[in-house]
Amino acid sequence: MSQTVCAYCGVGCKFELINHKLKGVKDYPSNQGMSCAKGISQSQTIHTNRLLEVHYRDSIEESFRPSTYEDSFQLIAEKIKQSTHPDKIGFYLSGQMLNEDYYVANKLAKGFVGTANCDTNSRTCMASAVVGYKKSFGMDYVPVRMEEIEHCHLMILIGANTAEAHVVLHNKIKKAQKKGLKVVVIDPRFTLTAQSADLYLPLKVGTDIDLLNLLAIKLIKEDQLDHDFIKEHSNYFNSYKEKLLALDEKVLLKSTQLSEEIFEAFYRLFKQSKNIITAWTMGINQSVQGVDKNLAINNLHILTGQINKKGSGPLSLTGQPNAMGGREVGGLSTTLAVHLDYSEENCQKVADFWKSDKIPKKNGLTAFEMIEKADQNGLDILIICHTDPVYHLPHRRFVEEAFKKIPLVIEINAYQGSETSKFAHILIPAVPFGEKEGTQTNLDRTLTRVVAFETKHGLLQDWEVFAQIGKHLGHEKAFDFRSSKEVFEEYQEMTKLSYRKHLDIYKAQYDDLEHTPFIWGETLYDQNHFLTPDRKANLFFIENQNLSEQPSQAYPFILLTGRTRDQWHTGSKTGYAENLLKYKALEFVEMNQKDAAAFQLNEGEIVKIVSSRGELKAKVVFADINPKTIFIPISHRDINYLTDDTLDPLSKEPDYNHSAVRIEKIESMIL
Numbered sequence: 076m077s078q079t080v081c082a083y084c085g086v087g088c089k090f091e092l093i094n095h096k097l098k099g100v101k102d103y104p105s106n107q108g109m110s111c112a113k114g115i116s117q118s119q120t121i122h123t124n125r126l127l128e129v130h131y132r133d134s135i136e137e138s139f140r141p142s143t144y145e146d147s148f149q150l151i152a153e154k155i156k157q158s159t160h161p162d163k164i165g166f167y168l169s170g171q172m173l174n175e176d177y178y179v180a181n182k183l184a185k186g187f188v189g190t191a192n193c194d195t196n197s198r199t200c201m202a203s204a205v206v207g208y209k210k211s212f213g214m215d216y217v218p219v220r221m222e223e224i225e226h227c228h229l230m231i232l233i234g235a236n237t238a239e240a241h242v243v244l245h246n247k248i249k250k251a252q253k254k255g256l257k258v259v260v261i262d263p264r265f266t267l268t269a270q271s272a273d274l275y276l277p278l279k280v281g282t283d284i285d286l287l288n289l290l291a292i293k294l295i296k297e298d299q300l301d302h303d304f305i306k307e308h309s310n311y312f313n314s315y316k317e318k319l320l321a322l323d324e325k326v327l328l329k330s331t332q333l334s335e336e337i338f339e340a341f342y343r344l345f346k347q348s349k350n351i352i353t354a355w356t357m358g359i360n361q362s363v364q365g366v367d368k369n370l371a372i373n374n375l376h377i378l379t380g381q382i383n384k385k386g387s388g389p390l391s392l393t394g395q396p397n398a399m400g401g402r403e404v405g406g407l408s409t410t411l412a413v414h415l416d417y418s419e420e421n422c423q424k425v426a427d428f429w430k431s432d433k434i435p436k437k438n439g440l441t442a443f444e445m446i447e448k449a450d451q452n453g454l455d456i457l458i459i460c461h462t463d464p465v466y467h468l469p470h471r472r473f474v475e476e477a478f479k480k481i482p483l484v485i486e487i488n489a490y491q492g493s494e495t496s497k498f499a500h501i502l503i504p505a506v507p508f509g510e511k512e513g514t515q516t517n518l519d520r521t522l523t524r525v526v527a528f529e530t531k532h533g534l535l536q537d538w539e540v541f542a543q544i545g546k547h548l549g550h551e552k553a554f555d556f557r558s559s560k561e562v563f564e565e566y567q568e569m570t571k572l573s574y575r576k577h578l579d580i581y582k583a584q585y586d587d588l589e590h591t592p593f594i595w596g597e598t599l600y601d602q603n604h605f606l607t608p609d610r611k612a613n614l615f616f617i618e619n620q621n622l623s624e625q626p627s628q629a630y631p632f633i634l635l636t637g638r639t640r641d642q643w644h645t646g647s648k649t650g651y652a653e654n655l656l657k658y659k660a661l662e663f664v665e666m667n668q669k670d671a672a673a674f675q676l677n678e679g680e681i682v683k684i685v686s687s688r689g690e691l692k693a694k695v696v697f698a699d700i701n702p703k704t705i706f707i708p709i710s711h712r713d714i715n716y717l718t719d720d721t722l723d724p725l726s727k728e729p730d731y732n733h734s735a736v737r738i739e740k741i742e743s744m745i746l
């Protein structure tokens with residue numbers, strides 16, 4: 076029976092198709108027969124709300140008129156040739172593209188158009204984890220697998236709401252709890268995940284570094300360290316320790332707004348547990364100190380030697396189904412290809428492999444930086460695939476103005492109605508999950524096949540669109556792929572260029588991947604030899620610098636944004652699935668009842684939420700959330716009119732979770 080893998084989150088649940096319905100595969104390790112409501116709804120959404128025709132217009136003031144693939148490819152190739160510099164051409168990709176789609180897009184952008192300005196929505200998502208792993212351990216490599224939860228004694232979920240965002244993983248965690256696993260949840264909201272925790276820490280938003288530093292101080296003072304590991308396998312312990320111990324414990328605790336009892340309970344659990352996994356997602360990564368927060372987590376695992384033994388380690392939970400694959404292929408603008416960073420030697424290797432002399436020599440612009448370049452009239456063409464940046468980037472009013480300045484915006488989408496399409500000149504249809512095929516890598520390095528079970532109706536898959544543009548530019552041979560398998564095999568060959576051949580995807584077999592997953596890099600940190608030049612892990616002293624937007628008299632609340640269980644971001648698929656429609660009321664704002672009382676707000680009342688950048692309307696819902704903190708789901712279509720566009724200086728990931736806002740009562744709308 077044909078099997079495929081889910082196109083939503085990074086858990087990567089395997090399905091089989093029975094009578095046009097998807098069902099979890101029982102003996103598949105990532106989901107063991109389980110799936111969530113979103114996952115199985117995908118057999119319905121293959122045909123709803125589809126983009127089925129090429130659309131074209133000269134300017135965004137005009138209406139679209141029908142066009143053809145051929146005309147649009149010719150036009151795009153002409154415009155690329157006419158552009159005065161490759162840097163003026165941007166590619167905006169997505170962690171939801173398959174490896175093959177990513178590979179061809181990256182080859183076209185960096186190999187043959189010659190622009191390094193090729194980034195992905197993973198910049199808004201996993202970039203801080205990528206930089207954190209590279210700094211601490213030398214490589215973008217997740218050193219823990221989901222199945223290790225069974226060997227773990229303490230799981231720390233920090234800034235991650237697995238019950239809504241990684242549903243099947245959450246169920247696995249709950250199962251392990253029945254066998255003795257303890258779970259600590261650290262989140263300013265008492266989330267669905269917190270509800271099943273053994274210990275919940277309602278820390279003040281943005282104070283994770285203070286909490287983690289406090290824990291590290293306590294471990295050092297009570298000598299709960301793994302001295303052998305520190306000595307043999309890590310750098311900078313002495314300077315780290317000296318700086319850390321100069322911090323004032325009382326000040327740190329006060330900053331977190333946690334009680335001493337709760338912190339002590341956390342410390343006791345940490346101290347007593349033999350194997351510890353820390354898992355995190357957007358509450359950590361999406362921050363002006365996102366990299367630092369990652370380093371603070373990695374530090375704890377280095378200090379205690381809680382890494383590279385079964386059931387322990389720092390586990391970044393990848394959000395999108397193939398964000399890991401995108402990182403491997405090299406879709407981020409800070410990587411060239413196959414985990415190779417920009418250097419003279421690497422550029423030469425890639426130039427030889429692709430037989431091209433157009434390889435850019437240094438990092439390109441990141442997602443938001445490309446928009447800033449557009450705002451300076453510096454972008455001629457932006458090609459967007461499988462993502463909706465006008466919707467998902469912060470400070471939307473600025474983003475919209477910048478988009479208006481791009482002479483040619485091309486959107487490749489399988490569905491209609493994206494916010495970006497309002498600013499596009501060409502809409503190119505591509506086939507979605509169900510009709511496309513290839514491979515993707517889930518959050519724990521498991522590579523599997525995505526299998527088509529419906530016909531393509533004459534439409535192209537994402538990689539075919541990029542290959543056609545390449546061919547229309549005159550690079551017939553470089554883009555002469557006949558199938559996803561051929562693309563995969565070229566990509567596999569390229570993985571041999573990776574540092575110490577660590578990205579060993581070249582060992583996989585395309586045909587086998589449908590039924591037998593392949594896990595890359597299984598023994599990468601063998602004997603605690605990391606992939607840093609001296610093969611040791613690095614400790615970094617960091618401090619909470621409170622660089623996020625601070626509340627003020629005019630904007631006294633902090634806005635958190637995030638997921639709801641049954642919607643997927645912009646809702647272009649989940650918004651149309653019948654079994655999910657009853658969960659669709661998304662225009663809500665969660666607030667604490669005491670804060671609501673101070674403003675004389677009732678549950679169900681519509682209020683205006685205002686930041687210095689924009690505003691939206693939302694319905695008040697009471698929730699257990701820290702004082703002066705509110706939450707609005709990202710599926711609220713106007714969410715990013717509010718959010719702050721401050722970026723982490725290293726990862727360039729936006730600080731989505733810490734925007735200062737105020738709440739305004741709408742007098743005429745009181746119920």
Ligand SMILES: Nc1nc2c(c(=O)[nH]1)N[C@H]1C(S)=C(S)[C@@H](COP(=O)(O)OP(=O)(O)OC[C@H]3O[C@@H](n4cnc5c(=O)[nH]c(N)nc54)[C@H](O)[C@@H]3O)O[C@H]1N2
Pocket residue numbers: 084085113200233234235236237239240241261262263264266278279280281282283356357358359393394395635636637638639640641642643644732
């Ligand atoms: N249902 C559903 N699932 C999804 C997605 C979806 O759209 N819908 N999207 C997928 C994607 S792409 C991603 S990236 C993941 C995201 O997965 P998660 O990050 O688990 O999801 P979020 O809802 O963004 O949760 C972030 C949590 O961090 C908390 N938080 C905010 N600020 C702080 C802070 O300063 N410190 C701490 N400790 N916590 C904080 C928030 O209250 C929130 O509970 O979900 C994936 N799964």
Ligand SMILES: Nc1nc2c(c(=O)[nH]1)N[C@H]1C(S)=C(S)[C@@H](COP(=O)(O)OP(=O)(O)OC[C@H]3O[C@@H](n4cnc5c(=O)[nH]c(N)nc54)[C@H](O)[C@@H]3O)O[C@H]1N2
Pocket residue numbers: 169171196197199200201357361394395460461462463464466467468487488489490491493505506507508511537636637643644645646647648709714715718731
């Ligand atoms: N305020 C706030 N903003 C955020 C976040 C947050 O937490 N808060 N999170 C950020 C994060 S982590 C992420 S990952 C982003 C997600 O933001 P987006 O990537 O913009 O959101 P999606 O709805 O997943 O967009 C996927 C797009 O791909 C299209 N599509 C579906 N299948 C196919 C296909 O096969 N081919 C093509 N070409 N298109 C297809 C869909 O119709 C949809 O338009 O949002 C970011 N923005």
Ligand code: SF4
Pocket residue numbers: 081082083084085086087088106109110111112113114115241242243244
């Ligand atoms: S948990 Fe994630 S991968 Fe599994 S079915 Fe749900 S959305 Fe898909």
Ligand SMILES: [Mo]
Pocket residue numbers: 199200201394395
């Ligand atoms: Mo994400």
